[in-house]
Amino acid sequence: MKLHELTIQQASGLLQNKEISSRELTRAVLDRIEAVDARIGAYLTVDAEGAMAQAEAADQRLAAGNAVPLTGIPLGIKDLLCTRGLRTTCASRILENFIPPYDATVITRLKAADAVLVGKLNMDEFAMGSTTEHSGFQVTRNPWNLDCIPGGSSGGSAAAVAADMCLGALGSDTGGSIRQPASHCGVVGIKPTYGRVSRYGLVAFASSLDQVGPLGKSVTDCAILLDAIAGHDPKDSTSVPEPVPDFSDIATDGLAGVVVGIPREYSTAQGLDPQVGRAIEAAVKTIESLGARCIEVSLPHTDRAVAAYYVIAPSEASSNLARYDGVKYGFRDKTQSDLMQMYRSTRSQGFGPEVQRRIILGTYALSAGYYDAYYGKASQIRTLIRNDFTTAFESCDAILSPVAPTPAYPIGETLDDPLTMYLSDIFTLSANLAGIPGISVPCGFSDAGLPIGLQIMGRHFNEAMLFRIARQFEGEAGINERKPPL
Numbered sequence: 001m002k003l004h005e006l007t008i009q010q011a012s013g014l015l016q017n018k019e020i021s022s023r024e025l026t027r028a029v030l031d032r033i034e035a036v037d038a039r040i041g042a043y044l045t046v047d048a049e050g051a052m053a054q055a056e057a058a059d060q061r062l063a064a065g066n067a068v069p070l071t072g073i074p075l076g077i078k079d080l081l082c083t084r085g086l087r088t089t090c091a092s093r094i095l096e097n098f099i100p101p102y103d104a105t106v107i108t109r110l111k112a113a114d115a116v117l118v119g120k121l122n123m124d125e126f127a128m129g130s131t132t133e134h135s136g137f138q139v140t141r142n143p144w145n146l147d148c149i150p151g152g153s154s155g156g157s158a159a160a161v162a163a164d165m166c167l168g169a170l171g172s173d174t175g176g177s178i179r180q181p182a183s184h185c186g187v188v189g190i191k192p193t194y195g196r197v198s199r200y201g202l203v204a205f206a207s208s209l210d211q212v213g214p215l216g217k218s219v220t221d222c223a224i225l226l227d228a229i230a231g232h233d234p235k236d237s238t239s240v241p242e243p244v245p246d247f248s249d250i251a252t253d254g255l256a257g258v259v260v261g262i263p264r265e266y267s268t269a270q271g272l273d274p275q276v277g278r279a280i281e282a283a284v285k286t287i288e289s290l291g292a293r294c295i296e297v298s299l300p301h302t303d304r305a306v307a308a309y310y311v312i313a314p315s316e317a318s319s320n321l322a323r324y325d326g327v328k329y330g331f332r333d334k335t336q337s338d339l340m341q342m343y344r345s346t347r348s349q350g351f352g353p354e355v356q357r358r359i360i361l362g363t364y365a366l367s368a369g370y371y372d373a374y375y376g377k378a379s380q381i382r383t384l385i386r387n388d389f390t391t392a393f394e395s396c397d398a399i400l401s402p403v404a405p406t407p408a409y410p411i412g413e414t415l416d417d418p419l420t421m422y423l424s425d426i427f428t429l430s431a432n433l434a435g436i437p438g439i440s441v442p443c444g445f446s447d448a449g450l451p452i453g454l455q456i457m458g459r460h461f462n463e464a465m466l467f468r469i470a471r472q473f474e475g476e477a478g479i480n481e482r483k484p485p486l
Helices: 008-016 022-040 048-063 105-112 155-162 179-185 219-229 274-289 302-323 339-350 353-366 372-392 418-423 429-434 463-477
Strands: 043-046 074-078 116-121 168-173 188-191 211-216 259-263 293-297 398-402 438-445 451-458
Touching: 008 022, 008 048, 008 219, 022 043, 022 048, 022 074, 022 116, 043 155, 048 116, 074 155, 105 116, 105 219, 116 155, 155 168, 155 179, 155 211, 168 188, 168 219, 179 188, 179 438, 179 451, 188 219, 188 463, 211 219, 219 438, 219 463, 259 274, 274 293, 274 398, 274 438, 274 451, 274 463, 302 353, 302 372, 302 418, 302 429, 353 372, 372 429, 398 463, 438 463, 451 463
Parallel strands: 074 116, 074 168, 259 293, 259 398
Antiparallel strands: 043 116, 168 211, 188 211, 188 438, 398 451, 438 451
């Protein structure tokens, strides 16, 4: 196996046994980026010089015997997490030249573990999109089929992991933006419970929904990454002081006694591709064969989730993105002498069409006379959805569903049809509205050879159960053994 093809778990073992060096591993990843990223477009910034310097420092720690599992491991970072001294653009022209003066908390924690940060990964602009076509700079392509989307908004993160251009990555998930691209690219991705991972230094899209999480080549890799970044942070008022278990110490004793719920509403969801349905049915049978008991549960307000989400998220985005006005930082149209015209011109040129669309939607929903009818009502529906999950978890330990209704589809297919793109989040965004954790694990392939993901959702702060089920399923299914045909 080539060095860039290693999992985090495999590479960590080799590094700590001094069979390879972090410099060798990082150079192999940088060479891989140079060889394939021109076709995929996953990276917006590659910090080769910085990465090699970090690898040198990691080798010194390894030599001293003070290593932790991420020491010397090359990782990619979604480009909406602030990195001190390294450009952070949110894939938007309005932040094209922004260099943060501080690190996000998750970056600080990765650096403390002596991980190697290779570069910043492409995304839908300000995380608004499900295809990574809405970047202000480039389109990212799916490594399994370069004519297809990788999913979004963390499409660059998922594509980079799938194409072995990093050993793991961080993304963010507002309505499925880790899980959906993980599904489309055949990797593992987890959205932790809201409050499990600090949002300090995460450039906000929708503050009550955004959550940072890892993507990896295996369930264990994601557990190792979450071990490093999880935990209370006093800099983030939404961070919860909940004890963090050792996620990488995953149970391997089968699933006897575990009860999983199958939502009846998901089997009849609009637009569910039969190939996805068959893959999920096969995955459920595999999980039953491992000792779990499957029961039917109900999430009765599922059909209202998309509408509620696409009021709440744009409303919060409208508020959060008001700060990009050309005055304090970021792009400014210097040709305008009138203040109001400068505002208009800066924001019109700096934001792309999808961001502008959501700002307009959110501003309307928050406007006088409409707040109660739209944002207020959507917040009530959000409470009902959260209650649905609370009730369902009274009879089961986890809930299984598809991640996306279809496999990855051709680039350009939904550019003129945003509603279809929004509906592709139907299985994932309820977890964000409820604040519960969810993981995507590969469970099969379409007839065209494109990956399909299984979603496992759990109770608040019970990521350990998700890792347990996903790890057992992964070992039985063996899906991760296939590689993209690059």
